[in-house]
Amino acid sequence: MFKHFLAVxxxxxxxxxxxxxxxxxxxxxxFLLVVGLSLAFSNDKRDRFKIGVYPAEHQQQAxxxxxxxxxxxxxxxxxxxxIKVSKHQLDMLLDLTANNxxxxxxxxxxxxxxxxxxxxPGLNLSKQQVSGEDVRYVDWALPGILGMNxxxxxxxxxxxxxxxxxxxxxxxRLKATPLSAFSFLSAxxxxxxxxxxxxxxxxxIGTKIFLNTTMNGSYALLLLVFVLGALSLIxxxxxxxxxxSSEELxxxxxxxxxxxxxxxxxxxxxxxxxxxxxxxxSLIFPLTHVTTAARAxxxxxxxxxxxxxxxxxxxxxxxxxxxxxxFFFKWE
Amino acid sequence: MPNxxxxxxxxxxxxxxTAVDHISFNIPTGIVxxxxxxxxxxxxxxxxxxEGIKKPDTGSILYKGKALGKKFRREAGIxxxxxxxxxxxxVREALQxxxxxxxxxxxxxQLIDDCALSEFLDQNTHKLSGGQLQRVLLAIALVNDPEIVxxxxxxxxxxxxxxxxxWNLVExxxxxxxxxxxxxxxxxxxxxxxxxxxFMDHGKIIAQGSPTELLANQFSDVIIQIPLADLQLEQLPExxxxxxxxxxxxxxxxxxxxxxxxxxxxDIDLQQMNIRSHNLxxxxxxxxxxxxxS
Numbered sequence: 320m321f322k323h324f325l326a327v328x329x330x331x332x333x334x335x336x337x338x339x340x341x342x343x344x345x346x347x348x349x350f351l352l353v354v355g356l357s358l359a360f361s362n363d364k365r366d367r368f369k370i371g372v373y374p375a376e377h378q379q380q381a382x383x384x385x386x387x388x389x390x391x392x393x394x395x396x397x398x399x400x401x402i403k404v405s406k407h408q409l410d411m412l413l414d415l416t417a418n419n420x421x422x423x424x425x426x427x428x429x430x431x432x433x434x435x436x437x438x439x440p441g442l443n444l445s446k447q448q449v450s451g452e453d454v455r456y457v458d459w460a461l462p463g464i465l466g467m468n469x470x471x472x473x474x475x476x477x478x479x480x481x482x483x484x485x486x487x488x489x490x491x492r493l494k495a496t497p498l499s500a501f502s503f504l505s506a507x508x509x510x511x512x513x514x515x516x517x518x519x520x521x522x523x524i525g526t527k528i529f530l531n532t533t534m535n536g537s538y539a540l541l542l543l544v545f546v547l548g549a550l551s552l553i554x555x556x557x558x559x560x561x562x563x564s565s566e567e568l569x570x571x572x573x574x575x576x577x578x579x580x581x582x583x584x585x586x587x588x589x590x591x592x593x594x595x596x597x598x599x600x601s602l603i604f605p606l607t608h609v610t611t612a613a614r615a616x617x618x619x620x621x622x623x624x625x626x627x628x629x630x631x632x633x634x635x636x637x638x639x640x641x642x643x644x645x646f647f648f649k650w651e
Numbered sequence: 652m653p654n655x656x657x658x659x660x661x662x663x664x665x666x667x668x669t670a671v672d673h674i675s676f677n678i679p680t681g682i683v684x685x686x687x688x689x690x691x692x693x694x695x696x697x698x699x700x701x702e703g704i705k706k707p708d709t710g711s712i713l714y715k716g717k718a719l720g721k722k723f724r725r726e727a728g729i730x731x732x733x734x735x736x737x738x739x740x741x742v743r744e745a746l747q748x749x750x751x752x753x754x755x756x757x758x759x760x761q762l763i764d765d766c767a768l769s770e771f772l773d774q775n776t777h778k779l780s781g782g783q784l785q786r787v788l789l790a791i792a793l794v795n796d797p798e799i800v801x802x803x804x805x806x807x808x809x810x811x812x813x814x815x816x817x818w819n820l821v822e823x824x825x826x827x828x829x830x831x832x833x834x835x836x837x838x839x840x841x842x843x844x845x846x847x848x849x850f851m852d853h854g855k856i857i858a859q860g861s862p863t864e865l866l867a868n869q870f871s872d873v874i875i876q877i878p879l880a881d882l883q884l885e886q887l888p889e890x891x892x893x894x895x896x897x898x899x900x901x902x903x904x905x906x907x908x909x910x911x912x913x914x915x916x917x918d919i920d921l922q923q924m925n926i927r928s929h930n931l932x933x934x935x936x937x938x939x940x941x942x943x944x945s
Contacts, residue, residue: 326751330737330744337739337775488734492791495702495729496752497721651704 323498327506335476335514349468349522353461353530368428369591371400371412379415381441392591402619404429405451408459408589411436413444420444423451454618458533461526462613463586465519466548470580470606472515473549474573477507478556482569485560485651494650504648508553508641515549516542536616540623544616547633548609554640555605561647580606585614608632652679655799655830656701661710663696670696672854673710678799678847683821683831685845687838687931689939693854694834695732695803701832702729702801714799725754728797730788732804732834736776742787743772746794753795765823766790767816782813789820799830806840818843838931848931852939862931869937870929875902875910881920888913 336342367390375393384391394400394412403409404421410428412421420436422429436442484490493503526532534541559572583590583597584606590598601607612629615621623630656678663671671693678684688694699705701712703719714723736745746763750756763769766786771779779787785805792800802821806814814837821844824831835841841848842862849859858865876899884900887893891910894901904910907926914921 323752326748330740330748333744334737334739484737488731489737491704492729492731492734492736493752495704495724495727495731496749497724497754498752 320499320502323502324506324509327493327498327503328510331480331506331510332514335510345468345472345518346521349464350525353457353464353522353526368410368432369408370432371403371409373397373400373412373414374416377415379442381439383436383439383442384413386435401449402451404449406618407451407453413442414447418444419447421447421449423449425450426453454533457526457530458618459614460587461523461532462617463584463610465523465545466584466606466609466613467581467586468522469515469519469545469549469609470552470577472518473511473552474556474559474576476515476556477511477553478560478573479566479569481507481557481560482563482566485564486566490650500648500650501645504557504645508550508557511553512546512549516545519545532617534617535620537622540621540626541613541616543630544609544612544626544633547630547637548605550637551605551608551633551640554637554644557644558640558647561644562649564651580604583607585610602632605633605636652681654678655680655715656832657711657713657716658701659711659713661697661700661712662708663693663700663705664708669854671700671707674851674854674856675710676849676856676859678830678832680830681825681828682846683825683833683844685841685848686832686834686851687841687848687935688851691853692851694851697851698801698803698832698834702727725795726798728792728795728800730785730792730800730802730805732807734788735784736787736791738777739775741773741775742768742779745776745787746790749791750794755796757794757796759794762790762793766793766820781808782810782816785809785813785817786820789817793824797829799832800824801832803834804836805833806835806837814840838935842931850935850938857938858934865934866929866931869934872903872905872929873907874927874929874933875904875907875914876900876925876927877902877914877919877921878923881923882917886917886919888917 367388369390369392371392371394372384373394375395392409397412397414400409400412401421404412404423407423407426410422410426411432414420420433422433424430433446436444481490527534555576556573559576560569563569563572583601584604585601586606590601608629612621612626615626654677658677659675661671661674662669674697686694686698696705700707703723712719737748740748746759750759763772766789768786768790771783776784776787789802789805792802805821806817809817818840821831821833825844831844833841833844845862847859847861848865850857858869860868878899879895882900884895887900887902891913892903894903902910911921
């Protein structure tokens with residue numbers, strides 16, 4: 320059986336690496352995207368002031384808490400929010416229980432808000448100084464872009480290929496050999512995992528060299544996140560491809576998976592402050608957990624325990640989706 | 652000769668259509684077995700059930716006396732009608748890939764020689780011509796040194812020379828003692844290659860036997876063809892069984908001498924006349940009432 324697995328794995332790897340245009344696109348597209356973003360947002364600064372308010376449920380009434388053009392975020396974890404102020408992800412944090420406010424003196428937005436706050440009636444808060452470097456948008460976006468590239472590679476590189484194999488008779492031909500469905504599917508998974516990890520590493524190294532992107536955490540942990548993320552996405556793709564032989568239908572189904580993840584998985588913007596239902600909905604997507612965990616490692620130097628919930632979701636979803644895919648798979 | 656395959660009471664239904672309707676037959680070891688029939692006759696469904704690709708609704712298929720299983724998949728070679736190979740792998744790699752899927756392997760270099768693959772061995776499979784691809788698919792069907800080879804319309808779309816070359820390959824497979832199951836729309840191909848023919852229509856077997864037997868059983872007369880330009884239809888004796896075509900008239904007769912004598916008495920020019928025996932096309936028309944369609 321292992322001989323069968325290796326034979327199919329080898330063939331699939333050759334098929335992918337020899338398709339030069341596709342390979343180039345897989346590497347170049349995300350790299351160009353990161354470079355483009357770094358240029359477009361080199362002077363960064365999203366256009367809103369973000370103010371964290373702790374506790375989330377409070378009865379305080381004040382003019383400063385009802386200003387226009389502000390985004391007020393309900394804060395549950397004061398410590399976590401303070402770190403965000405230090406990294407310029409929050410412009411100001413109000414602790415209404417201890418009557419403190421936190422600003423980062425190196426953040427222009429924080430300075431602006433402080434001027435408004437001290438001149439507003441109704442709130443009498445003490446200043447707490449927080450220091451820390453700004454997180455560039457490119458550093459913030461990179462984990463999401465790597466995750467997004469992984470998503471495209473895994474979903475289209477496995478599901479679409481299997482549907483094409485079924486349509487043009489390759490699967491039928493393989494069915495007529497002693498090759499088992501398990502050997503065939505596991506070879507597809509292994510091949511795509513190997514190739515998507517290689518491409519992700521190339522893109523990461525490229526951005527590190529050319530854009531000096533931030534990495535504060537463990538590389539091993541980051542690799543674990545991407546491996547589990549890739550496995551989860553490949554399994555999702557396998558499940559989609561278990562029956563159909565229509566490339567049009569497969570394309571439609573894949574887009575149905577891709578676009579909600581693109582928008583709701585925190586690749587391009589944070590979902591903090593979004594409707595709670597939307598935030599909960601985003602948790603069903605594997606890409607959300609890849610992006611969240613990778614960002615936590617790369618920017619916040621998160622450890623294994625901190626990202627364990629994301630890892631568990633990715634591992635469990637992989638097992639469930641793979642089991643369903645194996646159950647529903649048909650050669651024809 | 653022992654039977655390699657025994658088919659008993661095979662049936663397959665799709666929705667309201669019965670594609671294969673309670674058929675039974677045997678395939679002896681070492682012969683080329685031809686399965687013929689028009690589209691919708693049920694021959695592709697039958698072959699796919701024999702190949703283990705489709706499961707029958709009822710009935711049984713035995714290979715060497717046992718139900719189709721792992722042993723059959725190891726010992727069968729299949730060349731499907733519509734199939735391609737993975738993109739971006741070369742012919743040699745495709746052969747190696749499939750060889751690695753079987754416990755027994757044919758001598759690959761010998762296979763390359765037999766199927767004349769050496770000229771495009773390092774070419775990507777998706778860049779092959781129709782004839783080249785057919786030869787590669789045949790080589791893949793033989794890569795496990797099979798006991799039985801299924802060839803589903805293997806020469807459809809090939810030019811006459813490529814078809815002839817393919818026939819030679821099949822003859823060589825047969826010479827090695829392999830059993831071949833061939834489906835084809837070409838009656839000349841069936842005549843040249845097959846030892847035994849099975850005609851199907853509407854999911855049922857309508858005739859089977861060797862080509863010679865079938866023709867002898869069905870026909871006792873011969874056909875005289877005369878160009879229309881060489882006669883007036885009124886000149887033909889009323890007793891003649893004549894059929895008028897676009898450019899000639901066909902007369903069926905059990906006694907050529909007597910028919911020729913009568914034609915000469917009518918002063919018909921026989922210079923361009925042609926006398927032929929019935930062929931498999933005639934047999935098919937006779938059995939099914941319609942032309943073979945691709």
